[in-house]
Amino acid sequence: MLGIGLALYAFLLSFILSSDARNRRAGQDNPAMLTATGYVLCGLSVGLAATLAISAIYAPDSAAALLAAS
Secondary structure, three states, X not given: OHHHHHHHHHHHHHHHHHHHHHHHHHOOOOOHHHXXXXXXXXXXXXXXXXXXXXHHHHOHHHHHHHHHHO
């Protein structure tokens, strides 16, 4: 299930970034849905980074086990 979520996240992120670049080159504004989805993905990224950082601070043994497993 995690793999499907990560694949969906990666697909949406690449779509958002490529659409933004294309619209910027064409001199057009981004649609509201594209902007909103970009903000949601940005929030998910920041939230996950903060969660992982807090987890590493308060449970260093678990973070070390994750690093050793990969």
